[in-house]
Amino acid sequence: MNEDCVLEAGYLSLNKKGEELCGDHVQYLDEGDTQVLVLADGLGSGVKAAVLSTLTSTILSSMVSSGLSIEECVDALVASLPVAKDRGNIAYCTFTVILVKDGDRAYVYNYDNPLPVLLREGREFPLVYRKTLTDGKEIMTAETRLYPGDSILAMSDGCIYAGVGETLNFGWGRKEIVNYLEGLYAPSFTAKILATMVVSRCNDLYNGHPGDDTTSAAIKLRKRSQVSIAIGPPTHKEDDTKMLSLFFSKKGKHIVCGGTTAKIASNFLGKPVLPSLVYEDREIPPTSTIEGVDLTTEGVITLNRVLSLADDYLGQNNKYFEWAYRQDGASRIAKMLFEEATDIDFYVGCAINAAHQDPRYDIGFNMKMQIVEKLSSKLKLMGKRVKVAYF
Numbered sequence: 001m002n003e004d005c006v007l008e009a010g011y012l013s014l015n016k017k018g019e020e021l022c023g024d025h026v027q028y029l030d031e032g033d034t035q036v037l038v039l040a041d042g043l044g045s046g047v048k049a050a051v052l053s054t055l056t057s058t059i060l061s062s063m064v065s066s067g068l069s070i071e072e073c074v075d076a077l078v079a080s081l082p083v084a085k086d087r088g089n090i091a092y093c094t095f096t097v098i099l100v101k102d103g104d105r106a107y108v109y110n111y112d113n114p115l116p117v118l119l120r121e122g123r124e125f126p127l128v129y130r131k132t133l134t135d136g137k138e139i140m141t142a143e144t145r146l147y148p149g150d151s152i153l154a155m156s157d158g159c160i161y162a163g164v165g166e167t168l169n170f171g172w173g174r175k176e177i178v179n180y181l182e183g184l185y186a187p188s189f190t191a192k193i194l195a196t197m198v199v200s201r202c203n204d205l206y207n208g209h210p211g212d213d214t215t216s217a218a219i220k221l222r223k224r225s226q227v228s229i230a231i232g233p234p235t236h237k238e239d240d241t242k243m244l245s246l247f248f249s250k251k252g253k254h255i256v257c258g259g260t261t262a263k264i265a266s267n268f269l270g271k272p273v274l275p276s277l278v279y280e281d282r283e284i285p286p287t288s289t290i291e292g293v294d295l296t297t298e299g300v301i302t303l304n305r306v307l308s309l310a311d312d313y314l315g316q317n318n319k320y321f322e323w324a325y326r327q328d329g330a331s332r333i334a335k336m337l338f339e340e341a342t343d344i345d346f347y348v349g350c351a352i353n354a355a356h357q358d359p360r361y362d363i364g365f366n367m368k369m370q371i372v373e374k375l376s377s378k379l380k381l382m383g384k385r386v387k388v389a390y391f
Helices: 046-065 070-080 174-184 191-205 237-249 259-269 300-314 329-340 365-381
Strands: 005-014 024-030 034-042 093-101 105-111 117-120 130-134 137-145 151-155 214-223 226-231 253-257 295-297 343-348 385-390
Touching: 005 024, 005 034, 005 191, 024 046, 024 214, 034 046, 034 151, 034 214, 046 070, 046 093, 070 130, 070 137, 093 151, 093 214, 105 151, 117 174, 151 191, 174 191, 191 214, 226 237, 226 259, 226 329, 237 259, 237 343, 253 259, 253 329, 295 329, 300 329, 300 365, 343 365, 365 385
Parallel strands: 226 253, 226 343, 253 295, 343 385
Antiparallel strands: 005 214, 024 034, 034 093, 093 105, 105 137, 117 151, 130 137, 151 214
């Protein structure tokens, strides 16, 4: 296993119009040297489809990660799934399984879903499939070595039929999806963003009224990338040098948040703070520049916006196409933390900021600590390796 790389996963779903539950379900398990992603698409839609897909993805991810063969997994699945009496006593659920072992060996098992897409350097790298028959089901299987930057994207048939009856006669089609991904691809795209791009386009083709449950899920092998972020001055002035020495000794990019933090970073580096008066966003204070710092922003207001963007990113990721192209401090932090970083270290100074005690402002010490705690938790949910140090 390459210790300089990390595997990430992400997915996004749309419910069929009029349905409260999604008939597709994605399950991801990370067992250290084994990762499993399963996308299951239940027969029909609504509650029954949701039950079928949830059971399928849960059973398959657990059994595959335990080292059982796909034949054994399918046997257990057939014996476990409830049958639909109103549909001829069948228990029908399509699925895609992506199994990664030892960091870079990928195995794909696909049953009746559109074939997954392997992207290598922004272009499709065709997988070589072989057919196996298990319990009357034709499973397409493939294996490949993953290289840094490689992504494998799975999808339910709601993706390839997007637009039928709305904007397209015959749906979007797998070939068109591949062309779309190749045309927009950027090396910085995370697994979640790749899934977002596909599902967002499907929603457009459906005119916002999906005719089927629509899901895309992806895994990506990424080189580890470090981002460190300093927030607030230490409780004791004499600890300024200690905190900043540790902060700037870290490889990768460095973000400094807060006016006072910027001043002590400026003193430590012997470089001036050069403020900007340009408001990229009326609600977010302008950034500043310090030579030796990749990004210098205001503190609590900016971080609170980043926290809001993190909530959205973990959900439907509706705001991605806003912050991805904006240059305000919060959007730039989001790009560095959500897209670029795999490893994130927080250096949090616990001094109480006198300016935050003004009753005219709804800002306090506890708010800063809560934002840091919540943001670090959400970054962990994104699959980031997060460390927090307090001073």
